[in-house]
Amino acid sequence: MNDLDLVTDLTPQCPLPGPADLAGPRSRLTAAIDAERSGARPWRWRSWRARPVRRLAVTTAVIAAAAAAAALIVVPGHSPSAPPTVRPAAGPPAGVRLAAAQFFRTAATVSGRQPVTVPGPDQFVYTETEGANRIASRQWLSAEGNKAGLVENAGQRRFRSPPCTVAQAQVARKPPPGLTVAGGYHCAEQAGYLPSMPTDPHKLLAYLVKIGIADAPARPGSPQAASPGWFANDLGKCVDYLMQTTYLLPLQRAALFKLMAQTPGFTVVSGAPDAIGRVGVAVRWTFEGAPAEIILNAVSYAYMGDRTWPEPGIKASGYDGAALVKMAFVNKAGQLP
Secondary structure: OOOOHHHHHHHOOOOEEEEEHHHHHHHHHHHHHHHHHOOOOOHHHHHHHHOOOEOOOOOEEOOOOOOOOOOOEEOOOOEEOOOOEEEOOOOOOOOHHHHHHHOOOOOOOOHHOOOOOOOOOOOEEEEEEEEOOOOOEEEEOOOOOOOOOOEEEOOOEEEEEEEHHHHHHHOEOOOOOOOOOOOOOOOOOOOOOOOOOOOHHHHHHHHHHOOOOOOOOOOOOOOOOOOHHHHHHHHHHHHHHHHOOOEHHHHHHHHHHHHOOOOOEEEEEEEEEEEOEEEEEEEEEEEEEEEEEEEEEOOOOOEEEEEEEOOOOOOOOOOOEEEEEEEEEOEEEEEEE
């Protein structure tokens, strides 16, 4: 199977155009033929020929409205929508696989068309994941990061996470005793919602670096720059963390997919199971011999979970991935939707 076969396998089936879809092109083609016979060229002929369109059948996720005293269930739940018209994009950057770039571009289009719902400033973003043993882990993050969060791991042990807003995560402070950090110490942001996160993929990476979620691109000549797959690994882990713990706006998810479309090192694999056996499409990368995957829904491109494998020769840690089974807005830490 080559890249084009994989694109065909991963792209939803396109409906055949109907009479209404063909009326415009047919009239332009007829006019062009008549003009060519008469020696003239109709206006916009060259533009129409240079910019064909392709219709893709896509599905968008349905996000329920938040109730005042309850929660917003974000995952799962999908419903078909009208197919958008998408113009073919330019070829992928050097080193980026065609199938991966096409997959990410389609994922960005679908994600960006989803409806917008936001948590209240005093609410918490609740996420629930399951491993292969089907034992749940739960997390409550303050929407703004200004309140202590709560984590309940698979062993049912609960512990608080200290508050840290996005603004606080960008401010250098005195490090705790015994910790030396070059450039100052920053708390790790604990916000479950990032309204200031850019939707422009060219500005997105700088923002994620600034708030401490992603690492800065490797400098030429650095060990990271010489390590194959280093940036794909860092970006993949960053996207995995955000999609598993944070409520992202539709255009923010689209920006992440667009950034991945520009990054070498990713491949896509259809028919990939998540940690609890649900089948989706895997976004895979390999770093230092160890593969990792983010699993996405094959139709809606919603995040399903992640999978990891130990490095060759390294004993497994016991963690081989987690499946996201629920994301919701609740009014206090510890509350279940």
